[in-house]
Amino acid sequence: MILQINVDSEAPVYRQIVDALRPKLVEGELLPGDLLPPVRQLAADLGVHFNTVAEAYRILAEEGWLDLRRRRGAVVLERKMPRADRAAAGNFARRLREIIAEVQAGGIPAAAIARELRQLAEGLEQ
């Protein structure tokens, strides 16, 4: 099982799958040439319909991460990072601020959040 989903989440399953796979692709846990499980197998593992998995694969294929071909499956591609558009950076800051506020509201102390942020920042620079 290469990922898990949460049926209680408000996020749609196909998006949960995309959001769980993308970090593995970006961080190199999944490498070019690797083969993802067939839609029917991953769907069975997750307990959802295979079309739901297919939709997730399709999104990642459109982003340039996967090559989908019948009878062969989903292959991880070599992918160049695109040029960033102007809005992306601003949106990123806003979304982070939203999430941090949500987590703080949930009772996580600011110090713990700050620690987590620094840890991730370090991980990015290696």
Added chain:
Amino acid sequence: MILQINVDSEAPVYRQIVDALRPKLVEGELLPGDLLPPVRQLAADLGVHFNTVAEAYRILAEEGWLDLRRRRGAVVLERKMPRADRAAAGNFARRLREIIAEVQAGGIPAAAIARELRQLAEGLEQ
């Protein structure tokens, strides 16, 4: 206008409103006793139906941020931070990892992301 929404966003409007207001509440930009605009006024400003704003206010009221009363409007409350539940911290790390991967995939350099994270971490510790 105390906030803006993005009609192109995939996030539902009522959630955009919640996610835009919560940071203001957490960070103290909105203080106990402050009055939010009536649902009809904010809705008109945003170009949506007032029930959509009412739904957002209701969510924030359930979280303990607002007191809603007819004819008086939405008043910001004094609110204690709750005890954090066990899952929250782990979910936070996972969501951050997802968003960072998404932004990286969009072409923002890791160094820029790391800078943003550190900046937010600093802001949290003041």
Added chain:
DNA sequence: GTTCATTGTACATTGTACTTATACAATAGA
């Protein structure tokens, strides 16, 4: 080269969630 199981694709259907429309209930202030 043919056959067939395996894989992704296409599309209709069903259920769920978002947004709106409309009517209602409560209440501060004149």
Added chain:
DNA sequence: TCTATTGTATAAGTACAATGTACAATGAAC
């Protein structure tokens, strides 16, 4: 007491998510 202003409740329209089913493509076995 009356009334305008405010939030509330509920149903309907619409779009989206997830599924069911049939199909198309193709690598492997022979």
